[in-house]
Every structure is written in structure tokens, then in C-alpha cells.
Amino acid sequence: MNRTIPNPDLSPRTHVSIASLKLAPGGRSSIGLSRRARNWLVMLSDPLRPPASLPPTMLPPDDLNELFAQAESQGVLAIVLRNFQSATDDARYEPVIAAATARHRNVIGLSLMIEHRARALLRQVREQDLPATVVKGPIFARRLYSEKVLRRFTDLDVLVAPEAIGRLEAILRRQGFELAEEPRPAAREWKWVHRDYPDVMVEVQCDLVHAPSLRAAMSLAYRDLVLGRESAAAARPAALLVTAAIHGSCHQYERLLHVLDMCQAARLFNAGDDLRELKALIGRTGARFAAVTGLQLAGRIFSEPRCLALARALGPVRHAALAGRLIDRSVIASSMGRGRWMHSWRRSAYRALLKRGRPGPPQADDPTIAGIAAASPIGDAGA
16 A cells, blocks of 8 residues: 655645655665764764764765665654754755755654644543553653654554453544554554544554563553553653663664663653652563663663663663673664664564563662763653
């Protein structure tokens, strides 16, 4: 199906062909980046630490085009574009920047459409007092990033208690959504698409972990996340970090965006209540291995001491050092290119380590967290 992306004016008749955005079959770039370009990709992907200037040996325009294409497939094009433009005004790059900016604006159109539908859906959920909440995409964009446009998303994830599935489906049907495929009860996931906007997809989930083989080790259900709080609990620092950890680890951190979400979630943390809430949530979900290894990975890639301090505060986990050798910068940077197959065994091994994890009790408070500075002013942290 040739899916289309709506423009931000929310008109059902105005669409942009998604074929123009695809880099290769399956949505992955067939590009291979040099070591220097991979380093640039990471350096330009940090929204809080943009480079003051670029290295004296600049990339030729063709290489920059490949870099932007890889950033797009890794989910960080908006940040890379902003940081690159703030660090140089070299006229040679203007055509490449213009082309990448146009692609980014088309994707933002889809994100705006999804956010519009999310607000309408949540209104109905609240009016009917359903045990359901939106996770990932628009929540990450609002809470983890200084501007929502820096964090793209291409669908809406709704976490719902099993007894409320029927009522949520009735709301979706009234709002113009239809089932996109045969339900997968084992995965506890149902995909819905809007009949007028076929690129607007809602994924209804009872558990953020879809694979039964992984769910034996960790899981994240609605009541794990909320635990008696209002649905806004999904936007609290502990919930954001555990959601990012489970989502990223289930995908073996195949995109740089997964690692950046972990880094941004750690930057939001304060000592004290945030840490106690995090340990309690990890105890309920069994996500300790995913959280520790994800924090260590984000700390190494983005040189963020806050990530490493938070990982230490959660205590040691078996095989964390091995996980660090399996998933590293070179694996992530090549995950969307033709060299992906070279590292598939590493991802399979990391997934096997995830399956070894078992839910356990929350860890005692650790004084190492005291070294973490006050949370950075990112997102609407006071929400």
C-alpha cells in the first residue's frame, strides 16, 4: 500500500506521498557511513550539547546528504539539522540542507496529525474514566525534549487494561478508526488506522512487551505504570525512563532515537522521590537489566554522566558488561544501513540476555544518585 502523509492543516484531501520519504525497501537506508560520518551523526544528535563548531575537515556535500539520510532513518534528523545549521553557514551545504528540511517537514505533518487525534481520543478516555493512557511518541516529545518537533513519531501507542479493550475499541470506531490487521492475542496488540487518514495508526496494547518469550522476564502493563495514580503518571520521570528502556531494549536499541530517549529521560531525574519511584516500577516490571544496560549505553554514546550515575544507583546486574560489548556505537550507527546483517548476531545475543532477567524487589536507595545534578530544564518538567 502506498501510504500518504497528511499536511499539518488536517485536511483529509491534502496528502504527501510517503514514497517520497522512503530511503529503501522496508524504510531503512541502504547507506553505509564512514567512521568519521558516524561520529558526526552522534555528535550532532544531542539536543542539549550542540557542537560550537564543526571539525576543520568538513564532509563533502554528498557525504552530508548520506549523513542526513541516515539521521532520518535513525529518527534524529530534526536535531541533526538544527545542530548542523547552528555550527556552520557554509553555502556549499545549502541545497542538501534544503532537501533534508523538506523531508523533515513532511514527517512533522504526520506527527501533528497524530497528536491531534491523540487529544480527541484522550478526551473520550477521560470522560468515560477508562483505564488507558498514551505512552511513548507524543509523551516523549512533550516531556523529554525542549521542543516537540525535535522528537518525531509515526503512530500512537495506547496502553490499556484488558477489561477496557471493548470500550476503547468502541471509541476508536466512533472516531473513524478501523482494524488494520487480524488481531494478535498472543502479542496483546491491536493496530487501528483512520479510514480518512490511512497513515494515522493507533496501536492498542495491554503490554508494552509484545513477545511472549520476553514477557516472561519483563513486562509493562497499564496498572504497572499507573498504580493508583491518575493517567498522567505515564509522564512522570520514572515512567518515562522505564517505558524508554523497555521499548528500546525490545528493539535492541536499533535506532539512535531509542538511546537518545534514554539519555533525555535520565536528564529529567532528580534524586529522592524520582529514584524511589523508579526502583519500585522496575521491581514491578522486571526491567532492571533493560534500564541499567540502556543507561550505560546512553552514558557512553552521549558522554552523559547522569546516565552512568543513575545506572550505578540501580545496582549491578549480571551480564551488563557483556551487553555493553554487544550493543555499541558502531552497531547502532549501522542498524539502518546495508551493514546491519553484520551485527545481527549481537542483537540476538542481547535479546537472549534480556530473557534471562527476572522481576525482583526494588533495590535499596543508593547514595551514588546524590551525585546527579538537578534536572535539566527540558520539556515541561513541572507537568
